[in-house]
Amino acid sequence: MSGTTPAIIAENLHKRYGGTVAVDDVSLHVEAGAVLGVLGTNGAGKTTTVEMIAGLRRPDRGRVGVLGLDPRRDRAKVRQVLGVQLQQAYLHGALTVAELIGLYRSFYPAPRPAEELLELVGLGEQRAVRFEKLSGGQQQRLSIALALAGRPRVVILDELTTGLDPRARRQMWKTIERLRDEDVTIVLVSHAMEEVERLCDHVALLDAGRVVAFDTPAGLVSRAGAENLDEAFVALTGKELEEAQ
Amino acid sequence: MSTAIETRRPGARAWLTLIQCEAKMVARDTAGLIVPIGLPLLILVTSATAAGDQVVAGGRTALDLFVLPLVLTMVIATIGIINMPSFLAYYRRSGILRRLSVTPASPVMVLVAQVVVSVLQAALGIAAALAVAGLLFGANPPAALGRALGVFALAMAAMYALGMMVAAVAPTPNSAVAIGLVLFFALGAVGGMFGGRQALPEPVAEFGGWLPFGAAVDALSAAWAGAAVEPAQLLSLGATVVVGAAVAGLLFRWE
Numbered sequence: 001m002s003g004t005t006p007a008i009i010a011e012n013l014h015k016r017y018g019g020t021v022a023v024d025d026v027s028l029h030v031e032a033g034a035v036l037g038v039l040g041t042n043g044a045g046k047t048t049t050v051e052m053i054a055g056l057r058r059p060d061r062g063r064v065g066v067l068g069l070d071p072r073r074d075r076a077k078v079r080q081v082l083g084v085q086l087q088q089a090y091l092h093g094a095l096t097v098a099e100l101i102g103l104y105r106s107f108y109p110a111p112r113p114a115e116e117l118l119e120l121v122g123l124g125e126q127r128a129v130r131f132e133k134l135s136g137g138q139q140q141r142l143s144i145a146l147a148l149a150g151r152p153r154v155v156i157l158d159e160l161t162t163g164l165d166p167r168a169r170r171q172m173w174k175t176i177e178r179l180r181d182e183d184v185t186i187v188l189v190s191h192a193m194e195e196v197e198r199l200c201d202h203v204a205l206l207d208a209g210r211v212v213a214f215d216t217p218a219g220l221v222s223r224a225g226a227e228n229l230d231e232a233f234v235a236l237t238g239k240e241l242e243e244a245q
Numbered sequence: 246m247s248t249a250i251e252t253r254r255p256g257a258r259a260w261l262t263l264i265q266c267e268a269k270m271v272a273r274d275t276a277g278l279i280v281p282i283g284l285p286l287l288i289l290v291t292s293a294t295a296a297g298d299q300v301v302a303g304g305r306t307a308l309d310l311f312v313l314p315l316v317l318t319m320v321i322a323t324i325g326i327i328n329m330p331s332f333l334a335y336y337r338r339s340g341i342l343r344r345l346s347v348t349p350a351s352p353v354m355v356l357v358a359q360v361v362v363s364v365l366q367a368a369l370g371i372a373a374a375l376a377v378a379g380l381l382f383g384a385n386p387p388a389a390l391g392r393a394l395g396v397f398a399l400a401m402a403a404m405y406a407l408g409m410m411v412a413a414v415a416p417t418p419n420s421a422v423a424i425g426l427v428l429f430f431a432l433g434a435v436g437g438m439f440g441g442r443q444a445l446p447e448p449v450a451e452f453g454g455w456l457p458f459g460a461a462v463d464a465l466s467a468a469w470a471g472a473a474v475e476p477a478q479l480l481s482l483g484a485t486v487v488v489g490a491a492v493a494g495l496l497f498r499w500e
Binding site for chain 2: 054055
């Protein structure tokens, strides 16, 4: 895929909260149609990084481009082509799954059909259930469906499968593979090595706000002289990757 | 690559869907209905019983000229300045606004949907209160109905503009209620909410008549009597709408 324009460019991003440096000079490029996994322990700066790419947080320094647009300055344009699943977000609690899907679809000119969205995340049977009555995993799946409602060309998913049961997790993986087949560019924040190995073309390993390694999953393993990605992670960061469930 | 992306803002269908969704949220939250629908009736009944039925001017009684304008102003000020911002602040706190911020929905859409749904509820409550005022307490309609409706709409817009300003600056739902209450009582106190402005020191009473609460009461009272409304009062209300909406739009935060 070399030679194509990057769909996402992040250059020298810095972000500090009070005295704490959350992101310290992070640069990332994601080719159009590629899947990038962002790995790291809690507090490594993953969420802050992707939220700066999504235009939710203003970098103290550095530059972000999504399909050649600045997500803060060109907000109206970027929002049409970028779908985001946030780690910390809530939806109208008293609305049902179907109503929320209808609402979020209405924001886009050519949305994905509601039935397709329900099927992608396996919530067909919960369509008449209010958001506040859904389990945590179901709420997360709905949040993913809403990120895909506008047929985005770029998708940012923060903690795709954390907290999902194995069946739902495999279903989300299939969904990501389907998006990949549609040439959607995807940034995946993850705790799960298996997920990253299966889905991602490249992995950015974050530690203490910096990118300590950027490679293909196989490249990371061989670079670290490890047997698998788990071991590579420990070798490259000196930390165990806890699976936040 | 960017040239391929056209700016297409959400259209009428999106606005309508958001308004419908907000209305469903409100209808399913029974506690939230108490203030806009129950409050007008409560304030009316407690105030109207004290008003005499002697004609003051133009065939209108003290109830028509003093009590009803004050009741209506109190109701729209409560809903606009205290009730509406608390909902918006809750949306911000819970992350609903944050989630909407990564969609093409604009702040204006969110604010307008909130106001529309709030106006619908308030209209229900006020209609019920006015019906009771007419049927049980013998209240008369305004001598200048069109003028009264116009003044009322402008006053309502001014109160919502103040409320949107509160919602824009308040960091938490609790602080939204606190700021709203302070603003409500301050405007109300100098605007004649506690026993009429004539009881206040002259400069304060004069000043209070210029502020939105006092201006709304006086302008409604004039319209009810069929008298001309003072341009200064309309100017005060109009300026509040413009300033409030501008500040709310500039300071709007998704989180």
